[in-house]
Amino acid sequence: MLKIDGLCTYYGRVSVLKGVDLVVKKGEIVALLGANGAGKTTLLHTVSGLVPIASGSIWFEGRRLDGTKPHVRVERGIGHSPEGRQVFKPLSVEDNLRLGAYRRKDKQIRGDIDGIYDMFPVLGKMRARIASDLSGGQQQMLAIGRALMAKPKLLLLDEPSLGLAPLIIDQIFTVLQSLRTEGMTILVVEQNAAAALSVADRGYVLETGQIVHSGSGQGLLNDPTVQSAYLGV
Numbered sequence: 001m002l003k004i005d006g007l008c009t010y011y012g013r014v015s016v017l018k019g020v021d022l023v024v025k026k027g028e029i030v031a032l033l034g035a036n037g038a039g040k041t042t043l044l045h046t047v048s049g050l051v052p053i054a055s056g057s058i059w060f061e062g063r064r065l066d067g068t069k070p071h072v073r074v075e076r077g078i079g080h081s082p083e084g085r086q087v088f089k090p091l092s093v094e095d096n097l098r099l100g101a102y103r104r105k106d107k108q109i110r111g112d113i114d115g116i117y118d119m120f121p122v123l124g125k126m127r128a129r130i131a132s133d134l135s136g137g138q139q140q141m142l143a144i145g146r147a148l149m150a151k152p153k154l155l156l157l158d159e160p161s162l163g164l165a166p167l168i169i170d171q172i173f174t175v176l177q178s179l180r181t182e183g184m185t186i187l188v189v190e191q192n193a194a195a196a197l198s199v200a201d202r203g204y205v206l207e208t209g210q211i212v213h214s215g216s217g218q219g220l221l222n223d224p225t226v227q228s229a230y231l232g233v
């Protein structure tokens with residue numbers, strides 16, 4: 001579904017991604033792991049079109065993606081739940097979800113909002129509250145719900161577990177698994193390698209802009225190098 005070949009990106013003259021190759025197949029959860037500053041967020045931004053690429057290519061469903069505008073990528077099926085959630089704080093929960101569907105013209109939006117409330121019941125209870133009243137975990141659920149409202153084929157998730165209590169992290173990763181069961185494809189950036197690898201079909205480890213390990217979720221969980229660097233074993 002997504003194929004990234006030889007991707008290089010710079011901020012000014014500083015090289016951030018240095019020849020990244022990565023594949024996400026339809027229906028997979030793929031985890032992208034790595035330390036602070038490795039370039040994980042930058043990689044997601046190149047896929048959703050927020051950061052231009054210097055060289056290499058990005059393909060989505062067999063068609064070239066790089067060079068297209070971010071809103072075109074949303075229409076082609078790329079959904080992005082960004083780092084730090086970035087919900088619209090003065091707006092209600094429901095309006096945040098509605099905004100996720102801003103490029104849609106179909107009549108299913110109401111039903112899909114109710115679907116998000118089924119997935120995250122706490123959001124249903126707080127539908128009229130402004131987003132700044134929500135806890136960090138609830139804002140993360142809202143950010144995921146808002147991205148899903150665009151009806152993406154591929155969901156990009158940046159650090160969904162950041163700053164959240166273990167119980168909430170479990171809840172969010174359980175939702176990711178059920179989304180996968182329903183056919184969603186997910187590329188998730190995480191520093192919580194254990195949580196991400198426990199649900200991921202495959203994973204990649206990015207270090208200073210280069211992929212240094214890749215393999216099945218289970219394989220990476222059992223890899224001694226990954227264990228000592230990212231799992232605190």
Ligand code: ATP
Nearest residue numbers: 011016034035036037038039040041042043083191
């Ligand atoms: P983190 O988990 O801290 O977000 P990351 O792996 O997602 O780390 P990036 O946020 O992609 O890493 O950052 C990669 C490198 O690029 C870092 O050295 C960062 O300081 C730098 N960087 C990120 N955004 C910018 C920017 N807008 N301008 C200049 N440098 C940037």
